[in-house]
Amino acid sequence: MDILKSINIVIFWYISPGFRELFKTPSPFGIKVNKQPSISNNTIENPEKWVDLYGDYLYKYAFYRVYEAPVAEDLVQETFLAALHSIKDFQHRSSIKTWLTSILKHKIIDHFRKKSKEQQIDDIELHTNKLDDLFDRNGQWKIKPAQWNADPQKLYGQKEFMEILHKCLSELPGRQASAFILREIAGESTKEICKILDISTSNSWVLLHRARMFLRRCLEIKWFTHEDDRE
């Protein structure tokens, strides 16, 4: 009986991926028994290197969505820890960077979800005064939109413009910022945004409208010179 038991153990061990990894033998059945991350891949084997390799990229990614350095740092840390936790699930169909970014994306959405719950004051109704100044009592433009004549492709990446763009984004109040970032930068649908922020559909339209109105005004003041329109 004992002999049978030992033979069993040996066979089991022989076909196990751990053994093959140790002695570099091919799968005895010619098929992959267990799809493990390839150990030959340097970076997946050395998570210590992740911070140096992907830390800045992920941090920037997070920062330009949350606009608070400590929050962005925490999100990056959570991302790396979550990645370590699920390292076995890593599929080599994507790069490590893509994989880490997709984890970070989920962390960012969670962050918006939590933040929205914490926001006691309903900023859907607040922060309207400044924008209402743009129109007169009859709802006609009082401060008229200027002609921008700008190509996003050309402006994008220009240091001064990017600084102003980020400044304007960081000045967006509470849920307006969340809604805009989720919609236009993260590319979520309004349906998804309503779920994340726990708001009604019409509230999501109001938030997005206010955010866009604020941003275009902010860019116009800070970047585009206001041309006089007296026609």
Add this chain to the structure above:
Amino acid sequence: MFNCKKVTYLVSESLDRKLPLYQRMGMRIHLMMCKFCSRYKEQLFFLRKTARLLSESGEDSAPSIQLSSEAGKRIKESMARFLQKHQ
């Protein structure tokens, strides 16, 4: 007939959903006649395109934004603790 304030709202909403026919028509007629609201519409398109660019390339924009060395160190330590615990 919609006024400019209403039309700016509709222009924004049309970026998020298909407007009901009468609103869509009202908005279009207003836009044909009002150059300021047309500019407004163009500006929202500009915002959308710029935001798309922002989402596509986090890397090349603003090289000054990077993980501070203290934060990097802290993260590395927390990862090391995690690995110790789970090995």
